[in-house]
Amino acid sequence: MTSEAIRPRGRPAHTPGPTVVTYTPDGRHVITGGSNSAIRIYTVGQDGEPKTIDEGVDGHLGIGATNESFIMGAEDGTVWQYETESGKMEKLLVRCTLPIRDIAISKDKEWVAVASDELTVKIVNIEDMTKVKYLREQTKGTKHVTFDPSGRYVAVSCTDGILYIYSMISEDPELVQRLDGVIRRLEPEDESTSRIVWHPDGTAFASAEATRDISIFSTTEWKKSKAFSGGHNGNITALGWSPNGALLATAGADGQILLWETKNQSVLRRYDFSNVINLAWHPTNNSVSFTTSDGELFIYDDFVPREHQPLLQKPLQAAPIFPGALTEISENVTRPLTNRPKDTAASRARGRSPDSLDDILGSDDNMEDFVDDDDGAGYAEGILGKRTNEHLDELEGHADKRVFSGEWRPKVHRPLQPGSTPWRGNRRYLCLNLTGSVWTVDQETHNTVTVEFYDRELHRDFHFTDPYLYDRACLNEHGTLFSNNPSDGSPSMIFYRPHETWTTRADWRTQLPPGESIRALALSDSYIVAVTTKDYVRVYTLFGTPYMVYRQKSPAITCAAWRDYIMTVGNGPLGSDGKATLRYSVDNVKRDEICQNEDVIAIPEGAELQSVFFSDRGDPCVYDSEGVLLVLQHWRNPGQGRWVPLLDTKQLERLAGGRKEESYWPVAVAQDKFHCIILKGGDKYPYFPRPLLSEFDFEIPISDAQHKESKEDRDGSAARNDGVRLEEAFVRENVLLSLFQDLLASTNATSSQRAELARKELEVDKILLQLLAVECREGEERGMKALELVQMMKDRNGKMVEAAAKVAERYGRGILEDKIRELAENRFTGELEDDDELA
Incomplete structure (x- = not known):
C-alpha cells in the first residue's frame, strides 16, 4: 500500500461549529x-490523547502560536495567552467590546494583530500589553488579519470586501494600499474565507x-498576476501555501481539498473531505x-503524494507572478542540471552559458567549498541561483573561484555597485538611494527599467524598454546613469539621461574600447565616473x-x-587571512589634486565591504558586513585620513536581548543620521515592493554601559551609565565638529x-559641563x-568655565x-600674552 492511500481518521476535538x-x-x-x-494541544507524532485546557471561555475564533505560548x-x-507545555493561562492581552474574528502573530513573535467586529484593528506587544498600535482606516468590521513573511x-480583510494593506516599518502603521475587488464581501459568521495568504517569499499573496478561483496578486504593483482556476465547485473556505511556496492547498464547500502546483497552477490531487473550514x-x-465545522481535527501525514514530494523538498520557490518558469531564489542550494536557465537572447547577453557553468558546478563534489558566499554579499546567490550581472564579468580573481584547480588561491573582493541588489526571481534593483530607486525586470528578450x-512633485517617474540590458545605474536629483557589459562581443556602454533640459535632447551614450568592461559607476553633481576591468578610472562631464x-x-x-570629489576602492596586498586588503584613493577632479592615495580601508578580518558613499556634507563613508558605519576623518589632508565608527548596528538598543532578528541595508548618511532599509527574517537584500526607509542616530561604540537602562539598578550604577552616555555624546560631537571644521577650512x-x-x-562644551556635574555627584x-x-x-568667551565653577x-x-x-585666570592671562606676541 502506498503512503498516500492512507486516509487519516477524524479526531473529535470540539462541538459542531467554527474551529x-x-x-x-x-x-x-x-x-x-x-x-x-x-482547547486541545496535540503532540505531533503521537496518537495519544491531547492535552485539554478548559478555562471557561467559549467560542474560540482566532488562534496564533509561538514555540513557547499560544494566543486565543x-x-x-x-484575547488570552497560554503556555504551550503546561497549558496554563498566562495573561489577558487585550479585550474588545465585540467578538474577536481572527488573530495573527508577526514573524519576530513580538506583536499580535487582533481582528474583531470593531472598526479598529489592534496590534498588541506580546511582552508588554501596554504597547498597542492601531489600524483605523477600516469602515467595517474585520474578518481576517495576516502578517506578510517579512x-x-x-x-486586513473587511466584511465589506475591502482589503487594507498597512506598512509596519515605521513606529506608527501606515496605510499603503486600499484594494477593492480582491476579496469577497462576507458576513463575519460565513464559513467562506476572505483571508489573503502571503506567499513565503513575500512578493505575492493569494485570495x-x-x-x-484563487487569484495571485503581486505586491510590486498590487495587481492580479495569475489565477488557480477550474478547481472548486463551491466557495473557498481555507487555503495555505506549503512552507517552500511550491504547492498550494485549498478547501471548498464542495467537499474537496485540492493540492495545486504553484509553477503552472494545475491540480495535482483531489481529496474528499467535507466541511473543512481551516487548514x-x-x-x-x-x-x-x-x-471541520463538525468539530473534528484531521492530521494528514504524507499529504503530498510520493510522485510529487520532490516539489515539497525544493528550497524556497518564487511566487508565480513573473513570466516564464518558476525561479529558485534560495541562496545556498545548487541548481539541478535539469533546471538550467533558458538560452534566451537576454541570458546570452548576460553571459550565461547553458553548459559551461553547470558543468563546472556538477564536476566536483567539493565544489561547495569553493563556490561560497564568503563575501557575504550574494556571490553564491548569483552563481547558484539567478546570477547577477556584476558577478559574471570576466573580472580578475573570479575565475579562480569558479574553477577548482586544487591549489591555494588568494581571495579578492568582488566588484561592488553601491545601492544595487542581485537578481531575485527576475527582478533586481539597480540603484536605491535617498532620491529614489531604479529597478529592472527580465522579460526574456529584453528588460524593462523603472525609475521612481x-x-x-520635483520629478516624474518614468519607465522604458531596455534592449541593452543595463546592469548598473546611479540616480541623483539631476539625472540617471546606466551602463551595460554585453558578452556577445559588443562594447560596454554608458548612458546618461538628465531629468531636465532646456534643449531638445541632452541624453547621451558612449562606448568603451573593445575588451574593456565596467566594474562600477558613480554620479555626482559635476562628473560621471566609471572604473573598468583595465583598471582605468574614466571621468566624464555630465554632457x-x-x-x-x-x-x-x-x-x-x-x-x-x-x-568635484571621487573615491575609488581597489584590491591591495594580501592580508594575514589570505584575502586582499582594500585600498582607497580620494581625488579632487576639478583641481587635479590627490587628497588620499592608496590608503587602507579599515575593514576587520573576515568582514566585507557592503557599500561606499559620500554623506550629504561630502564625507566618505563605508558600511561593512559587521554592521558598522565608518566615516573618513581629515580626508582632505593628504596622509591624515582616519576611519571612525559612527554606528555599530549590532549594538542598537532595539536588538538588545535578541528581541529582533534583523539587519540593515545601507542607503545614505544625511542630516547626521544613518538612513537604511530594515531587513527582517534573515533577508540580505531589499525586495519588492520598494521598502520604506528608516533612520538611526549615530552612536559611537564606547562601552557596554551606554546600552543599559538609565534607571538606577541594584548596584546604583545610574550615574555611571549617564556618564558613559555623555562620554559617547562627547566623542560623537567632537567627530562631527571635526568633519565640519575640515569642510569650512576647505571652502x-x-x-x-x-x-x-x-x-x-x-554643544561640545555643554556635554563636558554635564559630565562635570556627574563627576561632582560622584x-x-x-x-x-x-x-x-x-x-x-x-x-x-569664558562663560562655560564660569558655569563649571558654579x-x-x-x-x-x-x-x-x-x-x-x-584655570580660567591662567587661560585669560595666556590669551593676553599671545595677543601681545602677535602685536
Missing part, C-alpha cells in the same frame, strides 16, 4: 480551538474570488492538519565630454562621487556656516577628572572650584 487550528513554529504541536470552551481570541472579545506588512501546513514535514522618485583617464594602482572594484565659509560652527563648539575623589573635563572646553560650588566641591577659577 481553528495552527502549528507551533517548531512543528512539535498542533493546537485547536472551537465553539466550546475546550474568543467570541466574548477577550513582517513589513499587515493585511479566494467569488468565481471560486495548516506542518512547518517542515509532509503533513497538513485541518478542522520619493519627491514626485559626455571625456575629462580624465588614469590607471588605478590597485585593481579597482568600486567608486563613489560627490561634487569659503558663509556667515551661517560660521554660526553653525560656533553652535557645534558650544564625590571629591573624582576632582582630577572633573578638572580635566574643564580643561578640554573650547570656551571662546557647578562645583553647587555640589560643595570647594577645592575643585578654586582649581577651575585658577
